Amino acid sequence: MRENYRDLKVAVLGSGTVGAEVVHRLLAEREELGARIGAELDVVGVAVRDVKKQRNQSIPKELLTTDAESLVVQADIVVELMGGIEPAKTLILRALESGADVITANKALLAAHGPELFDAAGKVGAQLYYEAAVAGAIPIIRPLRDSLAGDEVNRILGIVNGTTNFILDLMDSEGQSMDAALQTATELGYAEADPTADVGGHDAQQKAALLAQLAFHTAIDLDDVAREGITEVTLEQVQQARAAGYVIKLLAICERIDGHGVSVRVHPTLVPRDHPLAAVHGANNAVFVEAAAAGSLMFYGAGAGGPETASAVLGDIVSAARRHVVGGPGVAESTHADLPMADPGVVPTSYHVSLHVKDEPGVLAQIAGVFSAEDVSVEALNQSTPEHAEGEPGLATLVIQTHRAAEAQLQRCVDKLAELSVVDAVAGVIRVEGS
Numbered sequence: 001m002r003e004n005y006r007d008l009k010v011a012v013l014g015s016g017t018v019g020a021e022v023v024h025r026l027l028a029e030r031e032e033l034g035a036r037i038g039a040e041l042d043v044v045g046v047a048v049r050d051v052k053k054q055r056n057q058s059i060p061k062e063l064l065t066t067d068a069e070s071l072v073v074q075a076d077i078v079v080e081l082m083g084g085i086e087p088a089k090t091l092i093l094r095a096l097e098s099g100a101d102v103i104t105a106n107k108a109l110l111a112a113h114g115p116e117l118f119d120a121a122g123k124v125g126a127q128l129y130y131e132a133a134v135a136g137a138i139p140i141i142r143p144l145r146d147s148l149a150g151d152e153v154n155r156i157l158g159i160v161n162g163t164t165n166f167i168l169d170l171m172d173s174e175g176q177s178m179d180a181a182l183q184t185a186t187e188l189g190y191a192e193a194d195p196t197a198d199v200g201g202h203d204a205q206q207k208a209a210l211l212a213q214l215a216f217h218t219a220i221d222l223d224d225v226a227r228e229g230i231t232e233v234t235l236e237q238v239q240q241a242r243a244a245g246y247v248i249k250l251l252a253i254c255e256r257i258d259g260h261g262v263s264v265r266v267h268p269t270l271v272p273r274d275h276p277l278a279a280v281h282g283a284n285n286a287v288f289v290e291a292a293a294a295g296s297l298m299f300y301g302a303g304a305g306g307p308e309t310a311s312a313v314l315g316d317i318v319s320a321a322r323r324h325v326v327g328g329p330g331v332a333e334s335t336h337a338d339l340p341m342a343d344p345g346v347v348p349t350s351y352h353v354s355l356h357v358k359d360e361p362g363v364l365a366q367i368a369g370v371f372s373a374e375d376v377s378v379e380a381l382n383q384s385t386p387e388h389a390e391g392e393p394g395l396a397t398l399v400i401q402t403h404r405a406a407e408a409q410l411q412r413c414v415d416k417l418a419e420l421s422v423v424d425a426v427a428g429v430i431r432v433e434g435s
């Protein structure tokens with residue numbers, strides 16, 4: 001313990017799944033954490049909505065308060081674990097303005113209002129830490145911000161939403177339909193009563209924005225992150241993917257596009273079964289990073305859960321506290337590169353197109369003609385008859401995988417295919433990454 005260094009005051013906003021665990025560990029491990037920091041952490045209060053609520057973790061009653069405003073201005077470190085935009089945003093700004101360091105797990109708030117919050121921190125030399133905001137327990141923010149600060153990150157492929165990974169994994173491994181897998185996820189507590197934020201890709205979109213900002217030293221507007229959720233993914237597509245040696249994952253993709261800037265997007269993606277991301281099962285998360293000098297790196301683990309997420313929050317608290325002891329201002333966010341967002345049409349990718357076509361001669365030639373007119377080459381073409389497919393008489397299912405081409409070229413092919421009289425329906429289009 002550093003001689004005579006005063007205790008550091010810690011205010012915690014929220015005592016739910018993550019907050020209660022953080023408070024419990026701050027109290028139970030005070031001495032050990034103090035030894036690691038060089039100063040003891042003194043929890044001065046825990047803000048909640050309802051002080052009378054029955055709580056699983058025993059938090060001393062005298063610490064609970066509904067007066068979060070008074071709490072944040074008396075602390076050295078404020079830990080925001082309430083979630084939502086307001087009052088979290090106002091409280092964080094007030095804490096930063098009063099010189100406190102802030103730790104938050106609130107990706108929704110950071111993705112929508114990050115620049116304003118980081119500016120407020122920068123003005124007073126305070127630090128805003130958010131390791132738990134992306135991929136729960138997995139250390140990914142600090143590796144991107146610090147460990148890879150001397151390298152150039154070219155690409156990130158992330159499974160950053162446990163609910164959707166759980167659902168897609170169940171469809172792939174047990175042949176469940178989307179509805180049945182969602183119901184299982186809800187029953188087991190992996191999906192919220194309203195799963196829109198997860199299955200619609202909004203949660204992954206927010207995390208993609210935070211990862212891209214760090215990786216590319218560029219402020220990312222959430223509206224510039226293209227988003228597709230998993231709601232349109234069918235069991236037929238999952239089975240076709242399996243037959244072709246792929247698995248469907250909802251990926252957050254952040255990549256530099258030569259000569260065009262950066263692309264940040266979230267969509268269901270075919271990943272080859274021998275890619276490390278294909279081995280991420282259940283509700284786990286993983287972030288695959290490709291850096292110029294370091295090469296490929298994979299960060300894997302629990303993306304949510306009280307104790308798991310609290311681990312990342314505690315790490316941030318220890319870092320913030322150590323900085324107090326050593327002194328000096330916090331490290332500002334770096335957005336100096338200010339790279340442009342690439343036009344989505346120029347992003348190179350490859351498509352896996354599934355078509356319901358008339359089972360008659362000449363069909364293949366017409367389809368091949370569409371791809372060749374757009375200068376897109378076809379890598380593989382298969383006739384597919386998944387077990388569960390409702391085989392309509394006179395129709396066959398064709399699955400076409402293209403080589404890489406610009407998104408706009410591929411989209412034009414799909415539009416033209418849909419217009420062919422021999423094509424009954426474009427049953428699905430999924431992009432392929434990681435080949």
Ligand code: NAP
Binds near residue numbers: 083132304
């Ligand atoms: P939670 O279980 O819903 O808990 C929220 C807590 O905040 C509750 O204690 C609630 O008080 C308190 N609260 C909410 N609004 C408040 C207000 N206006 N004034 C005072 N207190 C208020 O949330 P959580 O799951 O712990 O998540 C917290 C944050 O961590 C969120 O930003 C979330 O996105 C992030 N996160 C969570 C996980 C996870 O696994 N849960 C993983 C990664 C990140 P009451 O107890 O009185 O209702």
